[in-house]
Amino acid sequence: MRNDHVCEATYVIGIDLGTTNSVVAYSEARVPEGDPPDIHIFQVPQLVGPGSVGERSVLPSFVFLPGPDDVPRKGLELPWNRENAMAVGEYARDRGAEIPSRLIASTKSWLCHAGVDRNARILPWEAPENTPKLSPVEASAAILRHIKESWDYAMAKDNEDLRMENQDVFLTVPASFDAVARGLTVKAAEMAGFPKATLLEEPQAAFYAWLYSSSKSWREQVAVGDRILVVDVGGGTTDFSLIEVSQEDGGLALERIAVGDHLLVGGDNMDLSLAYAVAGRLAGGGQKLDAYQIRGLCHSCRAAKEHLFKEEGVDVWPVAVLGRGSRLIGGAIKTELKRAEVEEALTNGFFPVCESTARPRAGLRTGMRELGLSYEADPAITHHLARFLDRRASGGAGTEGGSVFPAAVLFNGGVMKAVGLRKRVLDLLTSWAEAEAKPGPREIETRDFDMAVAKGAAYYGLARRGRGIRIRSGLSKTYYIGVEAALPAVPGVPAPVKALCVAPFGMEEGTEARISAREFGLVVGEPVRFDFLGSNMRHHDEIGAVVEDWGGEIEPVAALETRLEGEAGAIVPVTLQVKATEVGTLELWCEDRKTERKYKLEFNVRERPAD
Numbered sequence: 211m212r213n214d215h216v217c218e219a220t221y222v223i224g225i226d227l228g229t230t231n232s233v234v235a236y237s238e239a240r241v242p243e244g245d246p247p248d249i250h251i252f253q254v255p256q257l258v259g260p261g262s263v264g265e266r267s268v269l270p271s272f273v274f275l276p277g278p279d280d281v282p283r284k285g286l287e288l289p290w291n292r293e294n295a296m297a298v299g300e301y302a303r304d305r306g307a308e309i310p311s312r313l314i315a316s317t318k319s320w321l322c323h324a325g326v327d328r329n330a331r332i333l334p335w336e337a338p339e340n341t342p343k344l345s346p347v348e349a350s351a352a353i354l355r356h357i358k359e360s361w362d363y364a365m366a367k368d369n370e371d372l373r374m375e376n377q378d379v380f381l382t383v384p385a386s387f388d389a390v391a392r393g394l395t396v397k398a399a400e401m402a403g404f405p406k407a408t409l410l411e412e413p414q415a416a417f418y419a420w421l422y423s424s425s426k427s428w429r430e431q432v433a434v435g436d437r438i439l440v441v442d443v444g445g446g447t448t449d450f451s452l453i454e455v456s457q458e459d460g461g462l463a464l465e466r467i468a469v470g471d472h473l474l475v476g477g478d479n480m481d482l483s484l485a486y487a488v489a490g491r492l493a494g495g496g497q498k499l500d501a502y503q504i505r506g507l508c509h510s511c512r513a514a515k516e517h518l519f520k521e522e523g524v525d526v527w528p529v530a531v532l533g534r535g536s537r538l539i540g541g542a543i544k545t546e547l548k549r550a551e552v553e554e555a556l557t558n559g560f561f562p563v564c565e566s567t568a569r570p571r572a573g574l575r576t577g578m579r580e581l582g583l584s585y586e587a588d589p590a591i592t593h594h595l596a597r598f599l600d601r602r603a604s605g606g607a608g609t610e611g612g613s614v615f616p617a618a619v620l621f622n623g624g625v626m627k628a629v630g631l632r633k634r635v636l637d638l639l640t641s642w643a644e645a646e647a648k649p650g651p652r653e654i655e656t657r658d659f660d661m662a663v664a665k666g667a668a669y670y671g672l673a674r675r676g677r678g679i680r681i682r683s684g685l686s687k688t689y690y691i692g693v694e695a696a697l698p699a700v701p702g703v704p705a706p707v708k709a710l711c712v713a714p715f716g717m718e719e720g721t722e723a724r725i726s727a728r729e730f731g732l733v734v735g736e737p738v739r740f741d742f743l744g745s746n747m748r749h750h751d752e753i754g755a756v757v758e759d760w761g762g763e764i765e766p767v768a769a770l771e772t773r774l775e776g777e778a779g780a781i782v783p784v785t786l787q788v789k790a791t792e793v794g795t796l797e798l799w800c801e802d803r804k805t806e807r808k809y810k811l812e813f814n815v816r817e818r819p820a821d
Contacts, residue, residue: 219378220371222675224249224415224667225357225407226382227350227395229318230445230477230512230624231268234357235664237672239378246677249422249668251661255360256299260285265364266300268660271445273314273352274302275334275342280309290363298356307509308532310502311337316478317353319446320346321398322384322391324768329394347398354381354402375404378674380667385411385442385449385686386472388744389796390768396793408671409794413440413451414466414681415666416622416656421679422669423657428679429462431654432618437467438654439616441595441635443625445477448591450598452616453681464679469686470598471746475586477512477625480556483589484511487555488529488545497543499531507531514547519627525549553630561592561634566642568596592638599642615643620654627659684716685790688748690757690764691798691811692741693730709743709764711755712788713796722789725754729783732800732809734776740811742768753788774809784809 219239226233234252241247253265260282274297276286286294297305306313314333323346326332331343344352358374366372383395392409399407417440421428432438432455442449450470456463485507489499499507507529514527531543570588586594599614619639621632632653640650656662673680690709712725743760744767751757757764776782784800787808791797800809 218371219376221365221377222668222671223252223361223374223377223379224382224410224664224669224671225354225379226412226415226663226667227318227353228271228445228663229316229447230271231660232271232353232357233268233661233664234361235661235668236377237668239671239675241677246422246669246672249665251664252361252365254299254357255289255364256356257286257288257297257301258299259301260305261287262301263289264300269299269353269357270303271315271317271353272303272306273298273317273344273349274306274309275312275314275344276305276309277312277341280312281305288359290359296352298353303509307506310334310505310509312341314344314349316446317346317349318384319474319478321350321394322387322472324390347394347401350395350398351401354399354404358403378671379404379407380410380671381407382410382412382415382663382667383794384444384447384472385413385451385469386447386746387411388472388687388767389689389742393795396795406793408792410667410670411449411451411466411469411683411686412444412663413442413449413469413622414453414683415663415670416440416442417453417464417620417681418666418669418673418678419658419662420620420654420656420666422665432462434462436617437614438618438620439599439639439651440620440622441626442622443476443591443631444623445625446474447476448473448594450595452614464681466681466683466686468598468749469746470594473586473591473594475560475589475591475594476623477515479585479589480560480625481508481512481515483555483559484515484547484552487551488531488547492531492543492545499543503531511547515552516624518547518549518552519624553628556625556628557630557634560589561631561638562590563634563638564590564592564596566596566600566645568593570594570597592635595635595638596642615639615646615648616651617649618654619651620656622656622659622662624659682716682718684718685713685796686715687744687746688715688751689713689767689788689796690743690745690751690760691786692743693756706758707741709757709760710786711751711753711757712786712798713790714751714753715749717753717788717790719790719794720792722787723753724788725786727754729785729803730800731781732774732784732802734774734780734782734809735778737771737773740770740772741766742770742811770811 221236222239224235235249237249238247251267254269255263255265258264261284288294328346331345333344333349361374434457436455438453440451452468454465454467510529514529517527526546526548529545529547533542570593643650669678672678689712691712692707693710695706743764745764747763782802784802787799789797798811
């Protein structure tokens, strides 16, 4: 049973559920006054080979669903689960690289993919029909369940009070995750066994980690008016956030003022780029790889990239490509990746030099394409950064406010461990600023690109207990619901749909608001559709505001098709109530004032993008 009273938790736990690696940090929850307590990294027990369990500081975010002959009979046993039927972690990643059709990777990217049913068992995506599969939510839950069960095994022993469900758990998500993706993340945590995890945006978590490592000296490193850009390039996504330093009650205060679009470009794209480069080199020598081998090569290139970024003084790393047929192992093709080769390919391919007026290139898309993850058409992260600083940071209702020039940059994510990539971004930002006679930004040094988000999440938990500095944030988007205009019907012309603001940007967690000044007609007793909309651009719309012409500024988030109970075809006058929950999701209620009956609109039950 969970102890819901916050004071009863023994630990504050931060979980970075990453695209490539997941990390768990923790701290004591009940400590004497003074400086914040130390934050530790949990060494996660996991399969590191068939039947072999080891402790690692990271849990690779991979799930391997073996066939009857893929793993020795007892190869999946865990100390806490002798009947275990799948592998999560290091062994899953390594064995899955050899049999990619049974490997689930990039789970977090699938979790926010609105183009598929995220509750349907579709992963591994390209697996044969007879292969066991999981939904994106189930796969995320499998990773979180391993974290919980390994924690309970290592930390709780015979003490029920120390089980993870009885601690304060903070789970990070990309800042650009919309309300539906956040709701599905919470659902995965509930399936894993900890039903009350609180969500925190990853760029904020990285900033919290810097606050923790800086202790009280952070105030000496920033000034009132500074805008700090957080550039978080992870395994599957790129996140931009702006945090502003202001003055409050004679001291410094922090507020997250802007969040970028959801960008599905990151380490996965880079691994594929390196794999194609290696495949091209091999093809030049007469060794042509097929699609199966390319998938395995991607995993090998990822490992090489990670080692080259992590190991100082290592300039070359071996890369192996599995053979096909009976000589699966003996026929392996061996080559190598050089550090200079990796940095050159990633710097010019993903961080090209551009002007501050650059925009992501759309290009002409192929009319027919395979379903799968919706990667960005333009992988140039610097193009997306230019648009973010010019359009998103203005926070206006679709107006271009000119570029914002950050005073400092905080980098996060395993990709940004490469010194050359950080230098490219800083040099580019400096050139943009100097063109406007502004000073260039400085880099805020971070000590750990891999562990920062988990540590920051734990620090945030301490800050909520009054043991640290909090960043004012709230909702990362402005949210709307589509309302059909009350106009006479015209043949062949659908009634226009207006966007009604139901939750403004920055609405704080744990707060609620009503639109009580006017009533709306709720159709009951027949199939209806509700469009849920969001905007990263319109930061000044207040709750109850109606936007008639919203093309280009407000985008569909999800659509709910349902049938509300009531007399067929009846229209019930209702007022609207919205709540930003403590765990980071959004609830929308319609209340019939006459009967006090409430209808809850659940956009995270069965979602799909609005047309």
